[in-house]
Amino acid sequence: MHRWGKEHHIGLRDHRRPSTAAVQRVKRGWVWNQFFVLEEYMGSEPQYVGKLHSDLDRGDNLVKYTLSGEGVGSIFTIEPTTGDIHALRSLDREKKPYYSLRAQAVDVFTGRPLEPESTFIIKVQDINDNEPKFLEGPYAASVPEMSPVGTYVTRVTATDADDPTYGNSAQIVYSVLQGQPYFSVEPKTGVIRIALPNMDREIKEWYQVVIQAKDMGGQLGGLAGTSTINITLTDVNDNPPRFAKSVFHMRVPESAQTGSLVGRIKAYDLDTGTNAQVEYRIVPGDGSSMFNIYTDGDTQDGIVQIKEPLDYESRKLYSFKVLASDPHMDARFLQGGLHSDSALVKISVMDVEEAPIFSNSEYNMETREGAAGNTIGAVNAQDPDIGHSPIRYSIEWNPDSEKFFEVDPVKGTISTREALDRETTQRHNITVVATKVNNPQLFTRVSVLITVLDVNEFPPELSSPYEAFVCEVAKVGQVIQILSATDRDMPNLGHRFFFKSPRDLRNKNFTIRDYGNNTAGLLSRRAGFWQMEKSVFEVPVVVEDGGFPILSSTGTLSVRVCACDVTGSVLNCSTKDFLLPLGLSPGALLAILLCVIILLMIVVLSVSLKRHKKKEALMSSKEDARDNVIRYDDEGGGEEDTHAFDIGTLRHPEAVENTAVRRFDLSNDQDSEGVHAYLQRRLQENNRDATPYDTLATFAYEGEGSMAESLSSIESQCHDSDINTDLTLIGDMGPRFEALSLILTGRKSNEDEVRLPQIESGQP
Missing domain, CATH: 2.60.40.60 (Cadherins)
Known part of the structure; x- marks a missing residue:
């Protein structure tokens, strides 16, 4: 290749x-x-x-x-x-x-x-066609003043878009163009440091530094870029406060109040922020006890103020020494250990004619509510000047003070003009004015707070007209109602109420229990109430207060008797719900009741007269009425049992196979043996009946001399075995009263028992 x-x-x-x-x-x-x-x-x-x-x-x-x-x-x-x-x-x-x-x-x-x-x-x-550039800028940095040489300030960074792997087109070197001899920069890292010692912020606070970044390793022909860095020296507490002058003169009138401003002094600290804070204090000595000094947090001035009242007639000139110090002075910068400065303050007291001075800044008085003319208290004012002018007192006008109070112009005593009512106004605030007679333009005001003490004049009362209710099934000791009270009086220590029943009244239904916390409970004293007996109870309650003298009142508590469910919830509280189920008024119900009574009397009288004429026994063959009492304790034969007996046999006694005598007449001269024989015969006749039912037979005997019908009472009892029927017959309650008792047992048992009591004629 x-x-x-x-x-x-x-x-x-x-x-x-x-x-x-x-x-x-x-x-x-x-x-x-x-x-x-x-x-x-x-x-x-x-x-x-x-x-x-x-x-x-x-x-x-x-x-x-x-x-x-x-x-x-x-x-x-x-x-x-x-x-x-x-x-x-x-x-x-x-x-x-x-x-x-x-x-x-x-x-x-x-x-x-x-x-x-x-x-x-x-x-x-790549060729070197891009200069270094600072991505951020201009930069801002800060460094404490008085920092040693080499102290780190900040770091700047420049970038070059050229290829860093080919040649030195992207190799950057930093240098300072502006800012020497105060700052320096490291050529390869861009770190800026302090280059000059003892840089004082108070001399120069802000610096502008220009940094250059050049590629090609800084060689000739390289491209360059620059950036500006603004560097601020931050303050350190290296300067103590200093007074601009050694003596400060001030004047103050003798009438100035305690705490009033006399003047300002200033100690300057070249530092800033918290490092410029100054503390002022008065050096103990002549006149130092009359004045005080503190630092104004905004201006760092020393504020001189009056600590004790001034009097020109007593002393006219005060002088004292004030010390200003830095509370946070850095020990590295103390010059011979001194971090404070001092100055002399001279204050001249000026004579002025002063207004009267009250003995108190304000007055608090108390008086009881009641009649007018009561003396409440007195105020006192004096003239502080040498002349000692006489003082006159008056009440500053307002509707409250002019109406209720007055002041003696010479003595200053305050009294009531009208009766005070604590329940209307509890406190009165009036202003009394003291004026110099020799110079009426000089006057002083003082506030007088008058508190009206309570007098117990209103009795306590129940808080509300309570309407309580009690259930018919209420128990003994059950709480019916919680009671509280109110009182128009307002005692200082609060209300204290006592609840009880009247001494002369013994209530057997309800009682009052005082809980000791200004409340009481109404409790039931017996168990069980009945609306029909009494629907509303009126319970008197006595309430006493704890004032002096003790006052009390008696209130009446209405308690309604109500029907309740098992949970105690009220179902109804009116007897009309029982008496008027059809919505009838009491008058209509009473009229209906009277009519029924009259009709019953007519019927009874007519029947009695008819029987008296015929002189027959109470029950004849035509009047023989028999009722069937049918009860099944176990499963029977259904309709077969029903058809097994013809009820017509009871309606027609002549249909019985045995035509024994069904009627037995008892005349006036028959004795008890005849009655007993009669009952035995009738019992045998009934035992021969083949009816599948237990039969209730009625036997009656009526004597003479009674104008009313005979009365009878029938009781039935069911025993654990077969069905048993008890029959009790009571004859006419006349002069010759006869009573018969018959117990007829069920027919399913083979051992029938008949119990006949011994009856003697004429005995009740």
Whole structure:
């Protein structure tokens, strides 16, 4: 391969040779890998790049060279017969450093490739056509003042677009064009450092440095670029404060109040920021206790102010020494250990005629609410001047003070003009004015705060008209309602209420329990309430306060009896829900009830008269009414059991096979033995019945002398075995009362039992 690739050869097989030659295999191929073309070519003719040549080319123009790939036709061209490659225009390596192309040799006549297609590269050869450039700039940097030589400041960097791998076109060297002898730069790294010792910010704070970056290693003919670096010296605390003069003169009137400004002094510190802070203090000595000094944070001035009241008549001139120091002075820069300065301050007190001075800056007084004319307290003011002018007092006008208060003009005592009410206004704020008689233009005001103390004048009351409810199933000790109270009085220590029941009233239904926290509970004293018995209870509650004197009031708490569910939720609280299910009024319900009673009385009277006329027994054969009591405790035969018995047998006693006497008349002269025999006979008759049911038989006996019908009571009991029926018959409750009791057992048992009590005629 030739170094510059001006001419390269490819080996191709000659297809025109005899077949014997075709059998021989000769390894051939490209003998180059890249071409070079110079960038920024300025010639008038196309730039020659290189030549393609095959060893099969005999120079007889039978081989054709072709080129394909990047830029073919627009940038690169090839002579088909010679294989010469040219660049049609100037190239820039910085835009594209190389091009990849493909070359091939083909037969001119057949167009067949003589060799496989091969790839090669045309590389653009760099020239020094780019100067170094600083990507950032201008730069800004800072470094503390008084820094030693070699202190790092900052670093600058320049770049060169030329090829760093070819020649020294991209080799950069840095140098200082402007900024010497204060700063220097390292040629290869671009690091800027301090070059001069003891650079003082107070002398010069800002520097502008120009740095040059040159390629070709800084040699002659190299290209260069520059950048500016603005360097600021930062402050260090290397300067103590200094007074501009040694003595400061000030004047202040004697009437100036404590804390008033007297004047300013100034100590200058050449440093900045926190390094320029100055602390001022008064050196203990003559007059130092009368004044104070502090630092103004914005201006660093020393503010002199009055610490104690001044009096021209007592002292006219004060002088003291003030020390100004730097609290953060760097020990490296202390000159002989001194970091402060001092000055003398002289203050002259000026005489002025002063206004009266009150003994207090403000007054706080207390008085109880009540009648007018009460003395509350007094204010006192004096004339500070030597003449001691008399003082007169007055109240500065406002609707509140003029209405309620007045002041004695000579003594300064304050009293009430009208009665005060703490519940209306708890505090009054008035202003009292003290004026000099000799000079009325001199006066002083003072604020007087008057607090009205409470007098217990209103009794406490229940907070609201409570309407509580209690369930019918309420238990003993159940809380019905929580009570609280209010009071129009406002004691200083707050309200304290006590709850209880009246002493002369013993309530058996409810009681009051005081919880000790200004609340109480209404509790039930018994279990069970009934709306029908009483629907509303009125419970008196006594509430007492903790004032002096103790006041109390009695409130009434309405408690309604309500029907509740198992959870205690109210279902209803009105007896009308029970009495008026159809929406009838109480008057209508009462009228209906009276009509029913009258009808019943008429029916009872008519039946009684009818029986009295006939003098028959209570039950005749026509009146014999029998009821069937049917109960199944287990599964029976269904309809077969029902059809097994004809109820008509009960309706027609004559249908019974045994036509025994069904009626037994008891006359007035029959004794108890006859009654007992009658019952035995009737019981045997019933036992012969074949009915599948337990039958309830009714036996009655009516005496004489009663105007009302007989009354009867029937009770039924079910035993664990077969069905049993208990029957109790009670005769007429007249003068001759007869009572019969019969127990008839079920017919399914073989052991029927009849229990007949011993009955004696005429016994209850």
